[in-house]
Amino acid sequence: MKFKTFAAFVGPSVFMMLLFIAAPLISVFLQSFQITQPVMQQIEVETCTPGFLTQTCTTELKTVPIIDDVTGKTQTTTEWVGLQSYRNVLQMDKVWEAIGAGSWGDILQIDFWKALRFTLSFTLLTLPLVIGVGLMIALAVNNASKSVRGPVIFVSLLPFIITPVIGSLSIYWLFVGDGILTVMLERWTGQDIAMFAQSWTIELLMYFYRVWHVAPFAFVIFYAGLQTVNMDTLESAIIDGASRFERLRYVIVPHLMPLIIFIALIHLMDCYRVFEEIVGFRSQAHVISLQWLTYDFLVPDDAGNRAVSRASASAMLTMIGIVLLLILPLRRTWRDHKGGAH
């Protein structure tokens, strides 16, 4: 292709990526080293609030931001603070203290580390499950008779098209104290069941939900891959007396390997940003994720404060985490690509 044609095709996409990905990223990167705060002053304010019949007025010293006379906006100052926001998020001093005292559990009391623990276990535990379940569905569908294949594919794809927030809310409603599934289980077992009262049951539900939701994606990819398996190799394997499992292990899986890596990459990226489950399950008391932590920093409180610097730092740390996670599978793809193994 001529360079000019290539540029004309790629140009708009590159422009969009610069505008919507690169520029915000740089801005967040810079903000994570800055703190912008309003200039505060202490003034005496008399505030009158209604009781039921009469008002009560109190005079107190209040700290309020100064409003600029010219612009009518609050005056702010922006300072470069180096790694201060990262220190506030990571709280390394407390981590070292906990390690020094030998009480590892204390580390998980710090929001960031608590979130990191869950995010990592969530990502790494669901990964093999998604690939395994996806492959199993794909094999099952591939072996099903042609007449039922269509409906089976349709049904197995359904979980994937549900909006994640709605999906997690549905699970929450099914399993919360008076949800229909809980009530059914309670009747069946005769025990009082509270799935959202302790963290391990919440986490279990989250793993279950995520695998249920993402496995169809793996299934579609694997199913497409199965259509390209070399039949000659497969037949010769049968003649050589390979069992069903051996055929899977030595013919099919190696053939699907690039796809498995592809799914692993996508899944790692998606899962590390786990967020919907936390909000949908209202699990903040027990389980939080890194993405939720960033969101929590950003949500303004009733007085309008938001911790933008810490949110930026936490967002950067999340990105670094994803990059670290992706290095291994990416290196492998790179090697395969360069070596031209296939």
Added chain:
Amino acid sequence: MYLKKLALAGAVSLMGTSAFAACSYENTVPLKSLTAGFEAWKAVTDAMAECGNFQAELDQEFRTKQPAAFEANPSLYHIGGVSNGTITPLLNAGTIRPLDDLVAKYGQNLTPNQLIKIDGKTMAIAMMVNTQHLMYREDILNDLGIEVPTTWDEVFAAAEQIQAAGVVDYAIGSTMKSGWNVAQEFVNMYPGFGGVFFNDDNTTAVNSEAGLNALAAMQRTLEYTDPEVLVSDSTYVQQQFQQGKIAMSNLWASRGGAMEDAAESSVVGKVKMAAAPRAVEGGAPATTLWWDGIVIATNITDEEADAAFRLAMEGMDEDMVTANNEAAIWLVQGYVPGPLAQGAIDTALASPTAPPYPSTTQMGLLHTALGNELPAFLTGERDAAATLEAIEESYTTSAKEAGVL
């Protein structure tokens, strides 16, 4: 059901532009409002829509939208619905205007009690009060021969008896959803034990004897609540009441009307209201007082402000209150306190009186710190002393970042 009603209300108020049913004049200036979405706001905005040219947005997430929307020039909304908790960012940014001249022009029917004065200037017009107070199942308490509890110790004693009798699933319902709700429970309990939130230099004083007492009381509550209490918000507790699953709760007065809604509630006529329980004998009720009302944006023309205020007064008039008497504890003239209002009135008139929610920049930060750190204590991962320390540290970090320390 409730959501459906809300959506319907929104649709109706959007359609309301051409109806001039009960309005005394015709509004010609196009106006918009952003308020919370509960029953009382629905009543007020519906009444305003009757004058025409008015669009109401009822949104429970209004508190995150309002500061930015009012800071725009021209402001995206003319009228804002606020409470004493959410007025602070608007006041701090100067995006709401003083209303004194407008009050003089259109406010003949306002009582002095409704004028929210800050430094002598009227910045908001209150229309109702709200507070968390004791709601209880009168039939259960009568059957078991329990007096209506007036202190938390009595609440726990009553809960013990109710639990033993096994008449409901859980004796107490509590709004302890992690985040804002659980923090509010602490904000109710802590002053009840005589605690103050801040020292003079803006550092927090929660790490104290009163703080330990408040935490102990909250932990005690857990013995009688649903084990999933850390996900339960006001709506959830309201539903537990409606379905007859709980017997007592320190719940928002604005939720009282729902108990009498025969379409949703199986306990119509059985839930009664009393003053919020005291934390200590002879102390103030362990709760905070709230008001809800309207503000007018700064960044609009004087003509629009004039029209907006006039419309708001029309929405908050006696006719509206007479038609929606049970929707809230109104401050507007013509309100006849019904039995549902008794608890809130008793709470407000108690002596020593419960404090109003102390809305300041620092309080916003402390509320967030409380909401994030309290759950670890309630799940038993951390003891009380360590939790108070964590709250203090978390507050200090964010206060430094926000520039108040």
